[in-house]
Amino acid sequence: MSPDPVPKPLLRRRxxxxxxxxxxxxxxxxxxxLGKYQRIVSLDYxxxxxxxxxxxxxxxxxxxxxxxxxxxxxxxxxGVVDIGSSWEVNFELLASLEPDLVLTTPYLEALRPRHExxxxxxxxPVYNGDGKPVLPAAYKATExxxxxxGLGAEARxxxxxxxxxxxxxxxxxxxxxxSVLLINIMxxxxxxxxxxxxxxxxxxxxxxxxxxWTGSGNYWGFRTIGIEELVEFGHPDTRxxxxxxxxxxxxxxxxxxxIWQALPAARSGRFEVLPGVLMFGMVREAMRFANIITDRLxxx
Amino acid sequence: xxxxxxxxxxxxxxxLTVALLAAALAIAWPQFSASPLASANVPPMARILFxxxxxxxxxxxxxxxxxxxxxxxxxxxxxxxxxxxPTTLGVSAGASLALALASLYAPALxxxxxxxxxxxxxxIAGGLVFLVGARKGFSPFTLVLSGMVISLWCGALSAILxxxxxxxxxxxxxxxxxxxxxNSWQVPVGLLPKVLALVVLAFLLARPLALIELGDEGARAxxxxxxWLRAAAIGIAVALSALVTSxxxxxxxxxxxxxxxxxxxxxxxxxxxxxWSGCIGAALLFLADEAVQxxxxxSENFLPTGAVMAVLGSPLLLVLLPRLxxxxxxxxxSLPMSDFAVPGYVAAAFLILALTVxxxxxxxxxxxxxxxxxxxxxxxxxxxLPRVLAAxxxxxxxxxxxxxxxxxxxxxxxxxxxxxxxxxxTLGMAVALYWVIEPSLTVQIAAASVGAGAVLAxxxxxxxxxxxxxxxxxxxxxxxxxxxxxxxxxxxxxxxxRALFLMRWMSGSTYMVDMNTALSLLGAGTILILTALAxxxxxxxxxxxxxxxxxxxxxxxxxxxxxxxxxxxxxxAATLAVGPLSFVGLMAPHLAxxxxxxxxxxxxxxxxxxxxxxMVLADWLGRTLIFPYQIPAxxxxxxxxxxxLILLLGRRS
Numbered sequence: 023m024s025p026d027p028v029p030k031p032l033l034r035r036r037x038x039x040x041x042x043x044x045x046x047x048x049x050x051x052x053x054x055x056l057g058k059y060q061r062i063v064s065l066d067y068x069x070x071x072x073x074x075x076x077x078x079x080x081x082x083x084x085x086x087x088x089x090x091x092x093x094x095x096x097x098x099x100x101g102v103v104d105i106g107s108s109w110e111v112n113f114e115l116l117a118s119l120e121p122d123l124v125l126t127t128p129y130l131e132a133l134r135p136r137h138e139x140x141x142x143x144x145x146x147p148v149y150n151g152d153g154k155p156v157l158p159a160a161y162k163a164t165e166x167x168x169x170x171x172g173l174g175a176e177a178r179x180x181x182x183x184x185x186x187x188x189x190x191x192x193x194x195x196x197x198x199x200x201s202v203l204l205i206n207i208m209x210x211x212x213x214x215x216x217x218x219x220x221x222x223x224x225x226x227x228x229x230x231x232x233x234x235w236t237g238s239g240n241y242w243g244f245r246t247i248g249i250e251e252l253v254e255f256g257h258p259d260t261r262x263x264x265x266x267x268x269x270x271x272x273x274x275x276x277x278x279x280x281i282w283q284a285l286p287a288a289r290s291g292r293f294e295v296l297p298g299v300l301m302f303g304m305v306r307e308a309m310r311f312a313n314i315i316t317d318r319l320x321x322x
Numbered sequence: 323x324x325x326x327x328x329x330x331x332x333x334x335x336x337x338l339t340v341a342l343l344a345a346a347l348a349i350a351w352p353q354f355s356a357s358p359l360a361s362a363n364v365p366p367m368a369r370i371l372f373x374x375x376x377x378x379x380x381x382x383x384x385x386x387x388x389x390x391x392x393x394x395x396x397x398x399x400x401x402x403x404x405x406x407x408p409t410t411l412g413v414s415a416g417a418s419l420a421l422a423l424a425s426l427y428a429p430a431l432x433x434x435x436x437x438x439x440x441x442x443x444x445x446i447a448g449g450l451v452f453l454v455g456a457r458k459g460f461s462p463f464t465l466v467l468s469g470m471v472i473s474l475w476c477g478a479l480s481a482i483l484x485x486x487x488x489x490x491x492x493x494x495x496x497x498x499x500x501x502x503x504x505n506s507w508q509v510p511v512g513l514l515p516k517v518l519a520l521v522v523l524a525f526l527l528a529r530p531l532a533l534i535e536l537g538d539e540g541a542r543a544x545x546x547x548x549x550w551l552r553a554a555a556i557g558i559a560v561a562l563s564a565l566v567t568s569x570x571x572x573x574x575x576x577x578x579x580x581x582x583x584x585x586x587x588x589x590x591x592x593x594x595x596x597x598w599s600g601c602i603g604a605a606l607l608f609l610a611d612e613a614v615q616x617x618x619x620x621s622e623n624f625l626p627t628g629a630v631m632a633v634l635g636s637p638l639l640l641v642l643l644p645r646l647x648x649x650x651x652x653x654x655x656s657l658p659m660s661d662f663a664v665p666g667y668v669a670a671a672f673l674i675l676a677l678t679v680x681x682x683x684x685x686x687x688x689x690x691x692x693x694x695x696x697x698x699x700x701x702x703x704x705x706x707l708p709r710v711l712a713a714x715x716x717x718x719x720x721x722x723x724x725x726x727x728x729x730x731x732x733x734x735x736x737x738x739x740x741x742x743x744x745x746x747x748t749l750g751m752a753v754a755l756y757w758v759i760e761p762s763l764t765v766q767i768a769a770a771s772v773g774a775g776a777v778l779a780x781x782x783x784x785x786x787x788x789x790x791x792x793x794x795x796x797x798x799x800x801x802x803x804x805x806x807x808x809x810x811x812x813x814x815x816x817x818x819x820r821a822l823f824l825m826r827w828m829s830g831s832t833y834m835v836d837m838n839t840a841l842s843l844l845g846a847g848t849i850l851i852l853t854a855l856a857x858x859x860x861x862x863x864x865x866x867x868x869x870x871x872x873x874x875x876x877x878x879x880x881x882x883x884x885x886x887x888x889x890x891x892x893x894x895a896a897t898l899a900v901g902p903l904s905f906v907g908l909m910a911p912h913l914a915x916x917x918x919x920x921x922x923x924x925x926x927x928x929x930x931x932x933x934x935x936x937m938v939l940a941d942w943l944g945r946t947l948i949f950p951y952q953i954p955a956x957x958x959x960x961x962x963x964x965x966x967l968i969l970l971l972g973r974r975s
Contacts, residue, residue, distance in 0.1 A: 132766065
């Protein structure tokens with residue numbers, strides 16, 4: 023299947039995403055590959071989506087109840103058990119599931135001894151606060167995960183596919199001179215803006231789009247700002263994207279603001295709301311973001 | 323002479339106001355010099371930034387500063403309490419909690435009117451504080467102490483509620499910590515008419531208020547409806563601060579500082595006191611906000627002005643402590659009635675029931691309720707027992723600490739939280755998190771202990787001078803608590819994911835406790851509780867007042883130090899298990915007294931049973947209510963305890 027269906031917007035995008043999910047690598051639940059482990063629980067969304075992407079079905083995932091709000095894609099197959107929040111995975115439930123591998127991140131390091139009492143623990147760093155670019159770290163983490171569970175080949179195939187897709191997006195965007203600002207609007211006066219070394223910023227680099235926000239962020243690649251600070255980053259060809267979730271009462275208030283109205287990037291057609299993409303994601307989320315932003319940028 | 327007085331009372335505050343304004347303008351100068359006012363050919367974007375971001379921000383700072391300071395001045399005037407202010411009376415925090423609750427659970431209400439929600443929250447919080455105060459003849463100390471307690475609870479609860487509901491959205495943190503950033507005139511233009519109306523009302527009341535200065539009899543002779551006057555003035559003060567909170571969030575301590583400055587510079591008569599408080603407050607917040615913006619430009623992080631003000635302002639409480647006249651309050655004489663007969667057995671039975679349920683009854687993968695059979699218990703017991711034991715130990719320790727503090731101070735709002743120990747532990751944890759990104763449990767415990775210890779040492783130093791007079795020590799503790807709270811909210815406002823870790827910890831879950839920790843907690847608890855029981859004679863005598871106690875040969879300073887030390891250690895140990903906020907240390911001693919356990923030993927034993935049982939029950943509910951998710955025991959007991967507190971105070975008054 024060709025990774026770059028040339029867009030007739032929206033409808034084609036849906037097709038595209040549908041096609042993505044139907045790829046043999048991440049096929050229907052029954053076709054999950056058999057790695058070394060059959061009973062994996064994941065305490066992290068991004069690791070769970072990576073598992074699904076390389077063809078392993080987790081037994082349990084933390085905070086599954088909010089999966090469709092924060093992760094959306096890939097679709098979680100039926101039968102996966104919600105094991106409670108990642109901070110406080112339900113130990114009684116975990117004991118009854120009898121997992122053979124627990125996937126965590128260094129963020130939950132303090133709980134490692136407890137997790138180890140249920141199954142071997144694999145802790146994979148992506149967001150480890152060292153200020154290094156997140157996307158390459160996510161690639162490496164995917165390989166580590168694949169190798170560990172005996173799906174190394176699948177992991178590399180998945181990453182090669184990701185490379186293709188990024189390249190395809192880059193090709194499609196070759197004629198685009200737009201730069202972008204990526205924000206999360208928190209209330210009518212404040213936003214979070216995304217830059218280096220974050221995941222979104224890494225994707226922009228891969229697909230050859232400039233991030234108009236040149237200011238620095240924290241370790242995780244974002245920074246809290248007043249909406250008025252966006253003015254300093256308003257080139258005429260900058261487009262502004264806000265991720266869902268967007269609090270309901272925000273836009274009506276924001277639209278009356280003279281500053282907002284004066285932002286070239288906020289003018290109609292240049293400002294858009296994007297479906298949510300997990301900000302603490304890995305390669306699957308990066309691909310999803312690359313596709314979404316490419317489609318939006320091409321739909322002028 | 324009189325004319326001279328009037329002029330003198332005008333010159334001092336006027337000079338201060340002008341000086342503050344000049345400093346603010348000096349800092350803000352680059353904005354003006356690059357503005358369209360200074361030169362004609364500025365880029366259009368700079369023009370908009372100046373007119374629609376910089377100017378409205380300045381206007382908001384001026385209006386909010388004036389409103390909060392006038393509110394504080396009204397409180398101070400009417401209550402004759404030099405430490406009264408929207409912050410110290412819990413009014414701002416009440417509004418903040420109400421707004422957080424509304425935006426989480428009834429967003430429609432927010433669209434309808436955030437002002438009304440804030441007003442309701444302020445009124446409830448203020449009402450509670452005054453309810454406690456009324457029963458103690460509005461003693462300045464009691465009012466401020468209850469206000470600060472309510473303030474801390476409200477602040478912590480709203481932060482944690484947000485956390486539990488929205489893992490990546492930290493918007494309310496920012497809002498709650500009082501940012502003044504603007505991108506239109508909406509906020510200042512919306513705020514101004516409401517504030518103006520209240521200002522007019524306040525000044526209409528100023529003259530009658532001035533007459534109150536003559537003394538209640540004199541005022542009554544003039545035919546003034548005293549109670550109504552006071553109620554109206556307080557109503558205006560509450561409304562002023564609620565409006566500001568609803569518009570820009572909590573801005574700490576301006577409302578305390580400005581009136582004090584006004585009085586210090588000579589504005590002593592009511593009308594000029596109110597007037598100059600407002601002016602100084604406006605200039606002060608303007609200056610603070612400009613300084614914060616300048617600092618924010620230099621730093622990587624987002625700096626909300628309100629939180630910065632709180633960090634700078636809370637130490638001021640410590641400086642101001644000696645201004646409060648304190649006196650020891652005598653508890654209602656304790657009748658040597660029922661020793662540990664029936665009520666004691668009831669309390670013990672409650673504890674045993676709670677323990678039984680917590681160990682045996684649970685939910686499973688199918689989410690059905692079941693009593694664990696012996697086989698299942700073999701797996702479940704190692705998981706459940708540490709948490710149950712930790713909850714038991716922590717609950718009992720907090721209860722004993724509460725008994726000690728309440729008996730020592732004769733103050734019914736005294737509870738371990740107000741010692742500042744748990745706030746210190748929180749602060750220690752915050753510092754550790756910002757140095758070590760993924761702290762191990764050992765590092766966490768060490769950091770929390772160091773924080774608690776530092777606060778304890780500071781309290782000992784501060785308390786030494788005042789011979790550990792209970793009220794001084796408590797207020798010092800809570801001022802430190804406010805400082806820790808301010809720093810934490812300041813850190814969390816940057817949206818750093820590590821803030822979530824801190825919030826988790828503050829919500830007081832027994833989740834991290836393993837068997838070793840639980841057993842050492844239990845051991846520490848046993849030793850400390852036995853120590854406390856050994857102090858029973860002091861605890862029986864001290865509530866009678868310092869004089870009788872001294873006549874029986876008790877050295878006040880040393881005794882109090884020992885008792886505070888015991889309470890502090892109990893609190894520190896318990897905080898590690900169930901976090902810095904739970905109402906147990908407040909609830910359990912009260913319940914035990916209600917049961918008729920009034921002498922020190924039965925009081926402590928009963929309170930320990932009740933406290934331990936409550937905590938075990940809270941932990942069990944937290945584990946089962948929303949299975950497989952969990953609600954931290956500390957948070958749950960605080961949520962359950964708040965209505966309890968209201969009921970208790972309502973019934974007795």
